[in-house]
Amino acid sequence: MKSTLLRAFLLVSVLLVAVFFWAGRELDKMYGALTPRFTDAEVSFVDDAIQIDNISVYRVDSGSYIPHQTVRIREGVIVSVDSTAPPSADFQRIDGTGKYLLPGFVDSHVHLWGSKNDLLLYLSQGVTSIREMMGNPDHLDWRQSTVNRPTMLIGSNKVQSYGTFNALFTRLSQGHINSYDYSPTYELFDFIEERGYDFVKIGSMLDSTEYVHLLAAARDERIPVVGHIPLGIYLADFLNHRQYDIAHIEEIVKLLIRSYDREKERNPTQAGSLEEYVQATADQVAKKLHRDGTYVTTTLWLSHSFIDQQVRLDSTLSNLELAYVNPGLLGGTVLTSRAVGWYPAVNPYRFPAGETAEETEERIQGTKDYIHFHALVFKSLVANGVKLLAGTDANIPVAVPGFTLHKELQLMHRLGMRTPDIIRSSTRLPCEMMQQACGSIEPGYRADLVILRADPLQDIGNSDEIDGVVANGRYYDPDALAGMLRMVANLNRN
Structure with a gap:
């Protein structure tokens, strides 16, 4: 009897250990960690002193260009920006004739998950800084060990x-x-x-x-507190407290909906x-945010995609740059069908069966109303001068790292924001928020340029008409940028 119980105990223990490792591998696959990753040696760039000649330099403060710089x-x-610099053998020269130089773009809301190759996607699209909104030790390691990457602010x-029970489960499955x-x-901050x-x-x-x-x-x-507005917070509570940054305009929409319902x-x-x-x-709300100096990240394109994901997902996917999306994220996992998967069988926004x-x-109409409320809130934020940061929630279905930022900027324009303010929201303001010397083209600033x-x-x-990128002083020419995309696509196929 004792030997039978012992064998049963050992069998159950082995099964539990096997399930634990299988589940861990499935989660790694879902988050893209099993996809082959690039190495710095495979990426070409110029790391010497460089000089960009005869280019129109964008001034974020005035929203205009200074030509022939x-x-x-x-x-x-x-080190210098002027119209009189003589040729010098100390600098490798780049012809900027007929081109436009802007500060490098910043995506203020991304999720790398386990997908290191996304770092190249950002560079290829002129995104020279990102803010990772759900950090893990891998991200900290990439920041230390990887040369070819945007500047990373990691939360x-x-x-x-x-x-x-929930604390144990979410710590093991999602970190x-x-x-409590x-x-x-203060121990949490420490x-x-x-x-x-x-x-x-x-x-x-x-x-x-x-x-x-x-x-x-x-x-x-x-260090600041940023992110969501908790579900237990209603309008009156929110108006009485100051949050440094709100991670989505959607968080304000949700706040107003649940406050109305209450x-x-x-x-x-x-x-x-x-x-x-x-x-x-x-x-x-907008007046309060302006008064407090609170930053609000947009992620509007993602919210506006909800209706497309619900009713025309196949055509939506066919118009995306899927070759560059980590295949683990696209396919999700059998463990959960409503996580980060993009394809129809695992997409989190699909309608329930039956x-x-x-x-x-009714659900479609509800989504249309929800999107409409985003536009209403966005227009109030713009009208009241709230500090908006362009962000995409990249890698949440169906926001492609790097590429979707340009779609975000276009949507902000369609919803009524002035182009100089849009550029400011994706350059100067996020650098200000990150307390980084970037977002402006002037001596002493970090050389993050597009x-x-x-x-x-x-x-x-035209924000995606990219002819070259400088990230932390490293220059990537058009061939190097195209090579990054080929590399990521090839790794995704392996």
């Missing part, structure tokens, strides 16, 4: 509030940090900062009391539709 770069820094994994494990609150992260990222499941404590403690700590529950006879409520309160036509139509063949002031769609 010569820009000199040495040891990763802009902690999500800080949430969970009971014992989430449980706020840290008391007093934990995150000691590991090398640049800010505290908070999630939607953070307890409302913990949220207030974190924001209060952030005033005395050296008011209707408390007073069912209250007049006014949800749309009227959003219109009436969006300015109130819905009636009426239910589907050379364009066409003027984005004439058409914001």
